[in-house]
Amino acid sequence: MRVAVLRERRAAETRVAATPETVKKIIAMGCTVSVEAGAGLSSGIPDAQYAEAGAEVAADAAAALAGAGLVLKVRAPLGAGEGEVDELALIPRGAVLIGTLQADKAMADAYAAAGIDACAMELAPRITRAQSMDVLSSQANLAGYRAVVExxxxxxxxxxxxxxxxxxISAANVFVMGAGVAGLQAIATARRLGGRVSATDVRPAAKEEIKSLGASFVGYEDEESKAAQTAGGYAKQLSANFYAEQAKVVAAHIAKQDIVICTALVQGRKAPILVTEAMVASMKPGSVIVDIAADAGGNVAVTQPGQETLTANGVKVLGFTNWPGRIPAAASALYARNLLTFLTTFWDKEAKKPAMPADDDIVKGVTLTRGGAVVHPSLASA
Incomplete structure (x- = not known):
């Protein structure tokens, strides 16, 4: 089987879906690997390192994809009119596409029409078997670290x-909003740098996790908050009354902070607004807010996704998007290992190709299209 690794062309994307380390292992599985020239440069990987690992370095996307049965990507391939190259049209019919595809119904329909079996790794279920292929966790961990460094x-x-x-000089007061993977890493990093750290999260299990890292817990708790977590470990959408009470506690705390790190996401929804304009206005000049949730609209009312802004009262708001892409070498290394684990888990050693049983929980979770049809439950009925 020929495996193609493309250069990412979407705006601000600096990662790559395979590294020389994973290329060697894919070749050892009986594959040939074609890497588009320049694919790893933004992650500090020159073409020569891929060649040394045994990959063919292809001149362009068309050459890399020619005859490919498996395509590894970070972001969804570009379609017609989306950029300099129509990557989707170049993917051979019958190929398996693996990446963080963020697909909607229209995109899934396009994959099905093209005869591509598309696997969206961000949809992998939060179960023990899938932990080592959980791209959201591996990338969020680095995003939390990078947020504190920024x-x-x-x-x-x-x-x-x-x-x-x-x-x-007094230690900085650092407040982390959201104690998922990114938030917990932000807490740990801020503590390592010597900050005085506090954190909040609506999920009941998060309180002990926050305390275990040496931070103090801040938040409103009631009966509703005891059930604020899904079976997959994500935060649930709660009532307006709960958010109002939580906002009162948070508002009083934010006014005393030097740095606020916002990481709160609700799966499948726009990021909730946790920091209002009034809260930003209450902060001291020179304070910094980092909004990791900017890709989903942001947790801060004044966030401008993709930009750093300075408010009228002198507060810096960092609303950069693609936070893992701001630490691309490490992010690519972990992402590539996630994809490799997925491949090896569902690899037929005799046939030397993927064997993904439709009834497997992981396969069901990530598969968008199969055999020319949209099969993912969230999209098939949309």
């Missing part, structure tokens, strides 16, 4: 308490 760079003071002959 905050430290934008903050005009210091994270730790510094005692000098000229006087003492």
């Amino acid at each position: 905050a430290a760079g934008a903050f005009d003071k210091a994270f730790p308490m510094l005692m000098t002959a000229a006087g003492t």
